[in-house]
Amino acid sequence: MNSFIALFLTPAFGYAILRVTTPILFASLGNVISDKAGVSNIAMEGTMLTASLAGVLVSAYSGNAFIGLLAALLVGVLFSAFMAYISLYLGTKIIMAGIALNLFASSFTVYVLYMFTGQKGNSASLASKQLPTIDLPIIKNIPVLGEILSGHNVLVYVALLSIVVIYVMLNKTKLGAHIKAVGENPSAAASVGINVRRVQFISLCLSGLLAGFGGAFMSMGYLSMFTRDMIAGRGWIAIAASAMGRSMVIPTVITSFLFGIFSAVGNVLQLQNMPSELITTLPYVAVFIGIVGYSIRKYKKEN
Amino acid sequence: MKKLSNKAKNEIIQIATAIVIALLITLVVLFLTSDEPIYAFNKLLTAPLTNMRYFGNVLELMVPLAFAGISASLLFRSGLFNMGGEGIFYISGIVATVLATKHLGNSMVHSTIVILGASIFGGLIACISGFFKAKYNANELVTSLMLNNILFGVGFYILKSKLKDMSVTGVASEQYLETAKLQVLIPKTNVTTGFILLIVVTIIIWLIYKKTKLGYTIKMTGINKEFAKYSGMSFFALTMIVHFMSGFIAGMGSSVHLMSMYDRFTWSALPGYGFDGCLVAMLGKNHPIGAFVAAFGLSYLRTGSDIMARNTDVPVEMIAIVEMTLVLLITADFVVKYLKRKKAIEGGSTNE
Numbered sequence: 001m002n003s004f005i006a007l008f009l010t011p012a013f014g015y016a017i018l019r020v021t022t023p024i025l026f027a028s029l030g031n032v033i034s035d036k037a038g039v040s041n042i043a044m045e046g047t048m049l050t051a052s053l054a055g056v057l058v059s060a061y062s063g064n065a066f067i068g069l070l071a072a073l074l075v076g077v078l079f080s081a082f083m084a085y086i087s088l089y090l091g092t093k094i095i096m097a098g099i100a101l102n103l104f105a106s107s108f109t110v111y112v113l114y115m116f117t118g119q120k121g122n123s124a125s126l127a128s129k130q131l132p133t134i135d136l137p138i139i140k141n142i143p144v145l146g147e148i149l150s151g152h153n154v155l156v157y158v159a160l161l162s163i164v165v166i167y168v169m170l171n172k173t174k175l176g177a178h179i180k181a182v183g184e185n186p187s188a189a190a191s192v193g194i195n196v197r198r199v200q201f202i203s204l205c206l207s208g209l210l211a212g213f214g215g216a217f218m219s220m221g222y223l224s225m226f227t228r229d230m231i232a233g234r235g236w237i238a239i240a241a242s243a244m245g246r247s248m249v250i251p252t253v254i255t256s257f258l259f260g261i262f263s264a265v266g267n268v269l270q271l272q273n274m275p276s277e278l279i280t281t282l283p284y285v286a287v288f289i290g291i292v293g294y295s296i297r298k299y300k301k302e303n
Numbered sequence: 304m305k306k307l308s309n310k311a312k313n314e315i316i317q318i319a320t321a322i323v324i325a326l327l328i329t330l331v332v333l334f335l336t337s338d339e340p341i342y343a344f345n346k347l348l349t350a351p352l353t354n355m356r357y358f359g360n361v362l363e364l365m366v367p368l369a370f371a372g373i374s375a376s377l378l379f380r381s382g383l384f385n386m387g388g389e390g391i392f393y394i395s396g397i398v399a400t401v402l403a404t405k406h407l408g409n410s411m412v413h414s415t416i417v418i419l420g421a422s423i424f425g426g427l428i429a430c431i432s433g434f435f436k437a438k439y440n441a442n443e444l445v446t447s448l449m450l451n452n453i454l455f456g457v458g459f460y461i462l463k464s465k466l467k468d469m470s471v472t473g474v475a476s477e478q479y480l481e482t483a484k485l486q487v488l489i490p491k492t493n494v495t496t497g498f499i500l501l502i503v504v505t506i507i508i509w510l511i512y513k514k515t516k517l518g519y520t521i522k523m524t525g526i527n528k529e530f531a532k533y534s535g536m537s538f539f540a541l542t543m544i545v546h547f548m549s550g551f552i553a554g555m556g557s558s559v560h561l562m563s564m565y566d567r568f569t570w571s572a573l574p575g576y577g578f579d580g581c582l583v584a585m586l587g588k589n590h591p592i593g594a595f596v597a598a599f600g601l602s603y604l605r606t607g608s609d610i611m612a613r614n615t616d617v618p619v620e621m622i623a624i625v626e627m628t629l630v631l632l633i634t635a636d637f638v639v640k641y642l643k644r645k646k647a648i649e650g651g652s653t654n655e
Contacts, residue, residue: 243445287445
């Protein structure tokens with residue numbers, strides 16, 4: 001039993017948590033922004049997937065990882081802008097548009113990949129670039145903490161930074177105030193001269209930008225290539241995380257990390273000869289219990 | 304009466320416009336990426352009609368799509384965004400497999416037990432999300448998505464540890480008994496009595512919508528959640544009934560599909576029918592007959608694109624572009640808006 005616990009008390013485990021949480025963090029923060037504006041972006045999965053392919057293709061053809069990252073971000077924003085246009089201006093329900101776009105992205109990325117590489121499974125034949133890792137000065141020399149925090153892909157630090165940026169944006173800026181006003185009461189917001197659709201459009205684009213970061217991390221950090229359906233449910237987990245965090249920045253960040261921890265535990269347990277089919281359900285069971293538990297508590301408080 | 308026919312007319316214009324635009328986009332994509340665009344386009348659209356086997360493929364594939372679509376449309380119509388069909392298809396398939404590999408009676412009896420067992424199980428599983436939604440208002444979209452992955456994990460574990468046939472390579476259950484399988488209707492295809500069952504279910508759901516208080520309540524609750532209270536049926540009861548029906552139909556779709564097309568259970572991933580069902584429901588405007596027609600259309604397109612991919616340089620995934628265009632254009636109300644605006648301009652009014 002002691003040796004079992006020891007598996008989780010290593011710096012490598014802490015390092016893994018940060019790495020696993022990063023894409024979920026990006027996507028769940030993106031969801032927080034759009035949820036706050038009263039529009040739920042459930043196309044996170046597809047947005048990240050499309051962005052991760054864009055990053056790989058552009059970095060391979062430009063030879064520069066950062067140009068690849070820019071492309072991933074641009075595609076993330078355009079993908080969300082498209083969904084926003086369809087739902088805000090043409091009248092498709094946004095959840096419906098999200099479902100359709102997720103399915104679309106899953107096949108469309110394979111189609112584009114095939115057009116460029118002749119392969120349908122992965123982009124291994126392309127010399128795509130990886131975003132650099134960063135050693136944090138001073139911190140890297142601290143034992144344990146240095147091993148956990150230092151030496152990550154640059155986007156891991158961007159994800160941590162974006163927590164602060166988004167918190168400030170939502171709580172201290174005019175845009176943040178407009179987003180919250182629109183989400184809480186659209187007609188009241190409109191009556192004081194806020195352009196509701198425009199604010200919602202911007203929020204969706206911002207959530208697409210974050211999904212772009214998440215996608216770029218997946219194919220240019222977490223892995224060094226694009227593989228078919230590589231987001232593998234992280235977009236859905238992010239939706240669950242922001243739902244559990246009631247669309248507030250800090251609780252959502254905490255839930256995202258809980259997820260990361262459960263996933264990292266799952267990854268370790270799988271190496272211990274446990275039935276991997278059951279272990280992989282661990283993070284989903286955790287969210288399920290979390291969501292239900294929260295709802296029951298709220299129900300009891302109200303009644 | 305006149306208003307109703309106007310609405311129907313608008314919908315027809317909208318759907319026709321959507322199809323024309325989708326076909327144009329397909330042509331453009333083919334011209335940009337293929338060496339033989341016209342040949343590919345022709346294959347895509349006409350190949351399924353060229354022989355009975357291909358047309359049989361269309362009908363075979365439309366069965367699970369239509370069941371999944373009707374299942375999803377029940378929920379969407381009541382304003383519930385539950386996407387759990389995916390997991391239910393998997394776990395009900397496992398239940399059907401358990402039942403279909405045991406001697407439980409002669410042909411008719413055995414296949415009925417298999418389908419009923421899988422359907423009832425599917426209904427009960429759907430009630431998990433349903434219950435937490437109905438009683439505690441837990442977000443059904445999130446719980447059902449989580450359940451999809453949980454049910455897959457549990458189902459795949461059962462398949463690997465309990466049902467696996469050790470004499471074959473790969474993960475597959477033991478062979479289904481002949482008595483469990485559905486009877487073939489069209490020779491040399493896998494179109495079975497399951498197709499008749501699909502027609503029956505479509506008609507029953509249509510009648511429920513049209514003739515019963517339940518159907519009326521479903522529709523009104525979808526428009527305004529508060530309505531269930533005033534209709535004499537509690538939101539709790541309505542949510543549970545709709546979830547059970549939806550899961551029941553998804554479980555039926557899964558077992559019918561397996562007993563028509565498969566000899567063993569071999570799914571090592573979620574089959575995708577649950578999410579496809581959401582597309583079908585959207586295309587069919589949350590109506591059972593709409594879903595039936597949409598499933599046919601989607602199945603036709605997919606069969607066509609499959610044949611096209613085998614004969615040309617265009618990969619089968621191209622069809623996703625057509626599907627998305629269709630879904631987004633059919634669910635948008637741009638035609639109605641355009642007509643309204645036109646009328647407003649003609650009438651000299653500036654209001655939209």
